[in-house]
Amino acid sequence: MDYEVNIGMEIHAELLTRSKVFCSCPVQFGAPPNTLVCPVCLGLPGALPVLNKRAVEFAITTALALNCGINRHSIFHRKNYYYPDLPKNYQISQYDSPIGIQGYLEIETEGGRKRIRIRRVHLEEDTGKLIHSGGRITGSDISFVDFNRSSVPLLEIVSEPDISSPEEAKEYLSNMRDILVFLGVCDGKMEEGSMRCEANISVRRKGSEKLGTKTELKNINSFRSVERALIYEINRQIDVVSRGGEVIQETRHWDEKNERTVSMRGKEEAHDYRYFPEPDLVPLEIKDEWIESLKSQIPELPDEKYERYKKLGLTPYEAKLLAHDLELSVFFDRTVDLYNNPKNIANWLLVDVTKELKDRNKVITETSFTPEIMVELLDLIDQGVISGRIAKDILPELIDRGVSPKKLVEEKGLIQITDISFILSAIDQVLRENAGVVEEYKKGKEKSFMFLVGQVMKLTRGRANPKLVNELLKKALG
């Protein structure tokens, strides 16, 4: 029996504003507990919320980038429930008039491009953080509460259950993260908690119109977890249904350690949030001029970059890698402006430069490497001053020190040797010192040739023009 899967994703993104959404406390990661709080985000008696303009702009901008309609009249609601990390015991959120509605995000699937519909985008406040002594929620003696995170702005993005597989879910999450990063509204670091996701999953028999009973999956803390958790849950549900059982609608928790989902049933109560419009805030009237102005400030997003890079001659694979890396694509664009060989630049960036960045655990903007340096390096190769090999050798130093490649090459005496008589004398020496290998080559062992080339390069400290070495060595061996 074949089954189809429906997955909906709910993402919470912490916004990169400098202050919180309803008060002016700074937004900072890692500060000592309860040092970034005020009467408002601490829920003291008499405190009142005031809405952060930039948080609203980030929300509108994101909604626009996700092709949403914007609610011209948008209000906040109180979501009432009790929990120690919620200082007012209500969360200021949005209910029936969220900022963005009915948008979509496109992903690449085996069957081509697919649209995942976005139901809503809304703004709300984050809660404080609970820490349990013993590190686990059950069996702890006391709990500690830190309200630094209380009232940090969150963007909630809810999709329709259009996602059909764990791979698609990962694509969706990845594309969403890229958009948020490219817009500059969120840094998308799931491991740090600045982007969180929950999934709704249901299965149904192939051909069935009606969606199956869904479970809600929480505690997915990384991109890898997403796929694994979804695969597990889908299999679990198929298992239940194929044995004639029924999936219970419940919340389940992804247990990373044991790689399974666990039921939270009985541990949670049915919530009656008693939503009502927030009387301490006034409505948002989002005018056309505001929307147009924010729209015009949206930078080129990954999808657009992807198409443009393909047109520049990059392969789809290259284009995709580059288009989804904000810093690298900006670097690429600047370099292409100065040096008209996109393919060559892309190759360098995606292979050698990327390796150096990974080794240093840095992004390109954190290094001293610039487009100008890149171009100077490529020019040196084009002019035959150095070989590609030498260029690769000096790349790490260029990245760390940001010096002029030309100067560096001169300093280190790395200028390529094209003097034929010099090369000939080196070849001479190598042939003399490696008579045995020469014999092997003459007997038919091709590999020996490469060894001899290597020896010449070694003798000339890599500076001999490899093409010339090849030619001259062939001649010398007859």
Next chain:
Amino acid sequence: MTNLADLTAHELLGLISRKEVSPVDIVNSCINRIEMYESQVKAFLNIRDAETIINSIREDEPYSAIPIAIKDNMLVKGQPATCASKILSNFIAPYNATVIKKLIQNSFNIIGKTNLDEFAMGSSTENSAFYPTRNPWDLERVPGGSSGGSAASVAIGFSIWSLGSDTGGSIRQPASFCGVVGLKPTYGTVSRYGLVAFASSLDQIGPITKDVTDCALLYSFISGYDPNDSTSLNMPPYKFSPPKGDIKGLKIGLVKELMGEGVDPSVRACMDNSIKIFEDSGAIVEEVSLPHIEYSVPTYYILATAEASSNLARFDGVRYGLRANGKTAEEMMFNTRGEGFGPEVKRRIMLGTYVLSAGYYEAFYLKALKFRNLIADDFKKAFERFDVLISPTSPILPFKLGEKISNPLEMYLSDICTIPVNLAGIPAISIPCGFINNLPVGLQIMGPTFSESKLFEVSYGFEQATSFHKKRPQIGGS
């Protein structure tokens, strides 16, 4: 020789500027009043020690010689703010309410925090968790509520003036019961930041004073835009100018529905007399109907308790206030709130939670919001024909302690005159208009939004034609 504590602020300011009296003498006369009568009246929950009060006097700051009392639901940094509740009996305010900031900037001398019905919920100050305040005119009777302490303090001269808060009549009704003047300003003209919220869309802070001139003067200090309060209007503060009281040709509407069956005959007699006084001064008084006003009480009790149930959720024993025992955080919250809240507060939280709960939101909360519109509209229409509207402030005379406390619904119904004003957001002032067996009766004058100046003019005109505002209570024949 009139005791200084019985004079008005503007009279005292005149004496100070003419150097006919020393600031210390004024402050001492209030302190003496407290020493003599506070044990019988019990207007305060917290009195600053005499030395601090005296030391706060500054020779070049006349307002520092005019002691003011503050209702204990407004935060004064470093002072207790108990809201007359066990749940906050140990709470020390870590910040100043905006109105207090404004007073401090002008060197006002805060003499103490006054008693109230717990969390401002009540009409008699009998709901204070600590003790009831007594009416200085008859110690067996209530001073009204919820700002009973503030009103009594002014009447008996513990302070020259005071601040109260009004959600459904809590400034006006105690002002009426204590024979003093009380203003509920237009919603949004006085900041609520630092006022412990009862019903966010209805609460306003306002002055309680001996006469209209003092009322206008104090209002000028507390009004004005506050960026910390999103519901505060972006308008300049009221600028004080001594009222002239010319009411010739003024069109005054007597609200028909507030002169009905439930009005005590002696109150009605005072109203008739007041109408005559207006007419003798050249005003025109006609009856006007506000057809939906009879629905004010259920409308108010749905909206106010709904908002209150949410505003009071923050009192949970986590960050401040009372913390009861509990094996878990949840148990601790249940017990804290069970022990910390008094019966009236619990009753209103229950009611408010109910009207917001699933299945009842449309029938109650939403419906009440629609009635609010109808009631506000009734006022708008009436103000097209009339400059101001009048009614009794309370349909009944100050009642004896214990008389009404066991019948909540009856207590709620006696707020019928004051409640519609908060629902519509308009300003209203209560001034003394007569005495029945030495018990004060109050006249309520209502105006359209932002008509405070007009209210001051009309009430001043009435004052000039009468001498009710000059009468002072005598306790035990002093």
Next chain:
Amino acid sequence: MLSIEEVIHIERLARLRLTDDEREMYRKQLNDVLNYAARLDEIDTTSVPPMYHVLPVSNVLREDIPQENLTQEEALSNAPSEDGGFFVIPPILGGEG
């Protein structure tokens, strides 16, 4: 007539611990008030818009500028229990993630 179960349900939502006597008293009193509030059904309000705010204000926004806030000491000044800068509370059992 409000049932005891309904009252218990509201208690739970409102995190109020009541005694049996209190519960019964509130049941009666709430019932009186709710019956009285049902008067609102007397008028058809289908075409009346709800009045969420008394005054027509909108778009009250604050610039994204961080400001001075409370010190850790001030934040904890009324804490019933604190340790190392944190608020300390009894343990949570199960509940939200």
